[in-house]
Amino acid sequence: REYAVLALQRRATHAQLLAYLLPLVQAIKHERHLPVLPAEAPLAKLLLERAVSSISRAAPVGAPPAAPAPLCLAESSVALGHSTSPSSSAPSSCELAVFLHWYLRVEDCDPRHGLHYCAVHEALRGRLGSCAAGVELLATLDRQEELMAGLSSAPTHPKGS
Structure with missing residues (x-):
């Protein structure tokens, strides 16, 4: 396991991690037995670090945001399956973190x-809160959560049908 995670750490691009993120997140459950905190287990730690580092590079702590809030909203729409640029295959700065959030x-x-997953998810939220762009992304994710809650509680049949 350590060798595989080390290989991912050294060789995998963000786009490659994004392509395999769902099975990687599902593999986190196999780290339950390790004698470390869930967020410190090798695979979980790698995914958290890469998700946050992609955002941190976009806007360092204390620096003003490089782009207005709608940028992360547009980027998160990519994570919801709505491509904003069909020719672009590179993940946006928020995309890895957004997918990781929803998969967790x-x-x-x-x-x-x-x-176990909840502990890793809380660690992601904590780490996102440590950079300006991460705080902005957390606000976007919270709005998405509210939207999902509203849609989940909406009646399944339209009124009058």
Whole structure:
């Protein structure tokens, strides 16, 4: 496991991590048995570091945001499956973090491994909160969560049908 994570750390680009992110997130559950905090296990730590570093490079701590808030909203729409540029295959600065957030949120509901995923998700939120662009992204993710909650509680049949 350590060798595989080290190979990912050294060789995998953000685009490659993004391509394999779902199975990598699902593999985090196998780190439950390690004698470290969930966010300090090798694979979880790598994914957290790469997700946050892509955003941190975009705007260092204390620096004014490089772009207005709509940029992350547009980038997060890519994460929801809405391509803003069909010819662009490179992930946006927020894309890896957005996908990681949502994949961890889905796994939070797992009755067997949910607490482990929840701890990793909380670590992601904590690390995002340590940089200006991360704080902006957290606000966007919170708005997405509110939207999802509203859509989930909406009636399934339109009124009058």
